[in-house]
Amino acid sequence: MKLYFDEHVHPLVAVMLRERGIDCRTTREAGNLGRSDEDQLRYATA
Numbered sequence: 001m002k003l004y005f006d007e008h009v010h011p012l013v014a015v016m017l018r019e020r021g022i023d024c025r026t027t028r029e030a031g032n033l034g035r036s037d038e039d040q041l042r043y044a045t046a
Contacts, residue, residue, distance in 0.1 A: 003022065005027065006040055011028060
C-alpha cells in the first residue's frame with residue numbers, strides 16, 4: 001500500500017513512516033501544495 005498525505009499532515013509523519021518501511025509521499029514532495037481536493041484525489045489515484 002502507498003500513502004499520499006495532503007498538506008494538513010506534517011511532513012515529519014512521512015519521514016517517520018519511511019523509516020519503518022512504509023511507502024508514502026506528501027503534497028510538497030509531489031509539487032501539489034495549494035491544489036484543490038479534487039486535484040489531490042486525481043493525483044493520488046493516478
